[in-house]
Amino acid sequence: MQKIKAFGTWLRTSKNGFFTLAVFGYWLKCYLIYLTKFTLGATGPMQGFLLLINPIPSGMLILGLGMLMKGRKSYWTMLVLDFLLATWLFANILYYREFSNFLSFSLLQNSGSASENLGKSIAGILKGSDFLAFVDPLILLGLLLGKFFKMDLYAQSWKRKVAIELTALLLMGGNLLLAQKDRSGLLTRTFDNNYIVKYLGINEYALYDGIKTAQTNAQMANAKVSDLSSVKKYLKANYVQPNSAYTGVAKGKNVIVIHLESFQQFLIGYKWKGKEVTPNLNKIYHSKHTLAFDNFFNQVGQGKTSDAELMLENSLFGVQSGSAMSTYGTSNTFESMPAILKQKGGYTSAVMHGGTGSFWNRNNAYKSFGYDYFASLNYYQYQNSWYLGYGLKDKIFFQQSAKYISELPQPFYLKMITVTNHYPYTLDKQNQSIKKTTTGDNTVDGYVQTAHYLDQAIGEFMTWLKKTGLDKKTLLVFYGDHYGISNNHNEAMAQLTGKKNYGEFDDQQQQRVPLMFYSSNLKGGIKHTYGGEIDVMPTLLNLLGIKSKGLILFGHDLLSKKNPQVVAQRNGNFITPTYTKVGSSYYYTRTGKKVTGTKEKKACRLIANQVLTQLTLSDRVVTGNLLRFYHPSWFTPVKTSDYDYNKTDSLKKLAEAGKSKTSLKSQLGKKDASSLYKTDAPELKKTKTK
Structure with a gap:
């Protein structure tokens, strides 16, 4: 005491x-x-x-x-x-x-x-x-x-x-x-x-x-207007004329970009125990109305998903370390897809994501990009069992998004971010409809299950688009953001892919991710052009009939016959149809054998220098915020204070927008877009039963 x-x-x-x-x-x-x-x-x-x-x-x-x-x-x-x-x-x-x-x-x-x-x-x-x-x-x-x-x-x-x-x-x-x-x-x-x-x-x-x-x-503060001049000079010298045969084929159509989380290209057509892992995506991939690319690579760095988003909508690389969206997304000036489409085509823009808005600084970066709406996790109804890892399970996410999509005035540009196929690839038993692989690697073996679930969610969404008639008015873009299985799991990947000696070259080749453009009137086919996420924006702009010449874009139209087909990796590696660089080694892309000839090594070093120049200039644009010096007559810089993603205000604004004659909600009349959406998500069935 x-x-x-x-x-x-x-x-x-x-x-x-x-x-x-x-x-x-x-x-x-x-x-x-x-x-x-x-x-x-x-x-x-x-x-x-x-x-x-x-x-x-x-x-x-x-x-x-x-x-x-x-x-x-x-x-x-x-x-x-x-x-x-x-x-x-x-x-x-x-x-x-x-x-x-x-x-x-x-x-x-x-x-x-x-x-x-x-x-x-x-x-x-x-x-x-x-x-x-x-x-x-x-x-x-x-x-x-x-x-x-x-x-x-x-x-x-x-x-x-x-x-x-x-x-x-x-x-x-x-x-x-x-x-x-x-x-x-x-x-x-x-x-x-x-x-x-x-x-x-x-x-x-x-x-x-x-x-x-x-x-x-x-x-x-150290950046100067002259820095942008050198960038523009480089881009002008390396400009590639888009393929005129595809110019404007999707003009005026809605655009829905579906972000396939951690989805690698090898999953397309892959079977396990005689069962297709991704039957719905396989069907889209091989459709006569789909432009698919089988040599399309992710180009992300430490920013992973955020780097993919930055490249897709700005044709700028992520930075050397960290995430550009996290570090520069709030303060930088951008000339992004949402802003360009709004100013050139009258598009409404939105992102829908069943995860938290702060992740990758999205709730600030999207304002800088010029997105009208950002529906994150708090816009959705959910219970603990509906949430997995990084957000709502994909089937539930798509089903609940239908209402919001129906209220968007057309044409709209919409990005939908899936999350169920995310590391560590675990899925509750009630949603498992394919057996795990048997490599003995816990991370790898669950990969087919979450990928299969994602594919089922895509199938349900495609059915809904057809029911509502949106499928005929929309250009769908499917892309994988980055690798799903890292090089820490090469032994297991060797078993999955059937390769006996799975090394650094094979891992580099497995950086392929899907890219598909689907539209009901599109003349499709599987293209073998080598390209990456940096090339999506100029390709999409051409399909929509919007000129990209004069824009600060580091990518090229993937459909252009003059595409250089040099895929830069954030770490300085590269892939071309002829050569692949991994670390300090060069390989022949077709055979995987090391390059030993003096002449061939010299050619590889020249490509490596091109890649370094491209990455350095892109870094200069991002870290110096050089687009604040960019003033084309047709483009008005985004004013972030014009955007507010507060749930109450946004939903009120969206409900008002839904009264527009161009919205799906108005066009359906008495039909309810949400009631047309059918899902077999067991969590929702249990809720209805209760």
Whole structure:
């Protein structure tokens, strides 16, 4: 009892005691807010432990600054710092509720849209429990004014003061090491701010974001108009005339881009135990109305899916490290497909995705791209059993998207992002309709099951398009974003593909992913042109009858007979019909044998230099934000403040748009688009039964 009494006296009369109470209050409040106000998704003991402790280091470090002051100033400085921390936390609570993301320096400095958008609806989103952020500094203030604390005015040694800050930094370093161990590449390959906060804390996130923003700003500050001139000169010299036979064949049609998550080309036509893994996609691939490409490669780097999206809609490569959409998506100027189609063809644009909006910074990057709507997870109804890994199961996602699609005025440009076929390729038993492969590799063996499920979802969606008549008004684009099976699983891939010696060359060839353009009036066929995701945008623009000459595009029309057929990989590797580069080795693409001849090696080095030039210039455009200097007479730069993906406002806007004569909803009349959609998703059947 005496020890407890002595401890209480120490808290009341010692400056260190006041500091301890301030840190304790900040830690407890943060942890409760993490659990109740944010959706951080901490799974497993390590993530749970880091979520629990991560407020402590930054709390100590920041509040410890007050300990450096003398006398009464020390107490009041700690209190002011505590209120500042509370205000930052409070602002993030409100912003997160509205946008499913955390406040960033780039967001605050570039447009003021954070305060602008919050200001519109702050009264509507505010909850009384949000003021929990201010509870601990208010209690301390009350106790301080009520003379509960007897101020300790004795001077403390600088060693003790500095020791607090050093201890905080050491704890911060230990936290980071544990986080990196659980999630390698946490800071170098950032794809979701939730992960930074979950592992490191909300203040560490602010520090990380500040450093990242400063680096981005420095790169942009050093960029000049002349840098864009050199890019334009290169693109002009390497321009390829699109295939005139296909110019405008899909003019005025809707465009639906279906993102096939982690889907590799070898799955097309692949059978397991005599059963087709992807019968619906096989049918589309071989249709006489489909332009399919069997030598189409993913070109992603660390940004994975986000790199694929950037290339597809901007014809710009991802950056050397991290994700360009995450780092530059909020602040950069882009000339993206949604904006171009809106200005050149009157298109409405939308993205539908059954995952969180903050992933890959989508809810900010899509505004920069000029998307009118972005329906993310909070737009969809779901239960825990409907959600798998990174979002809604594909069948449920497509089925619920039907209502939103029906309200889009036509013509529309729509991207639909599937997620069920995502690593680690696990699927609940009720949705398994094909047996696992038997390589003994748990990751690889489930791949056919999730791919088969995705294919079934595609089949249901295609049936719905036919029922509604949209199939005749739409150009469908199917593409695989990146590899599904990495080179860590070469032994298992050797079994699946039937190759005895599966090495780096084979792994490079397996970077092929599907690309298909399907339309009811399209003259199709399987094309053997070598190309990659960087080439999709110029190809699609030509099919829609929109000229790409003069645009800042690093890709080429895949249907052009003059296409150079050099597929650059983000790491400097390349694939052509003749040669393939992997690391420091060159191979003959057709045979897989190493290139040994002096003349052939020289030809390979020339291609490698071309690839390096292309990647370097694309990096210069992205990291220098060079498109802010691009002012063609026909293009108006996107103003991000014109876009708001708040669910309530967006759905109201979409419902109003659905009254347009061109929307499917209006054209169907009394028929309901959602009721026309049929799915065998067992989760929905159970819900109906209940």
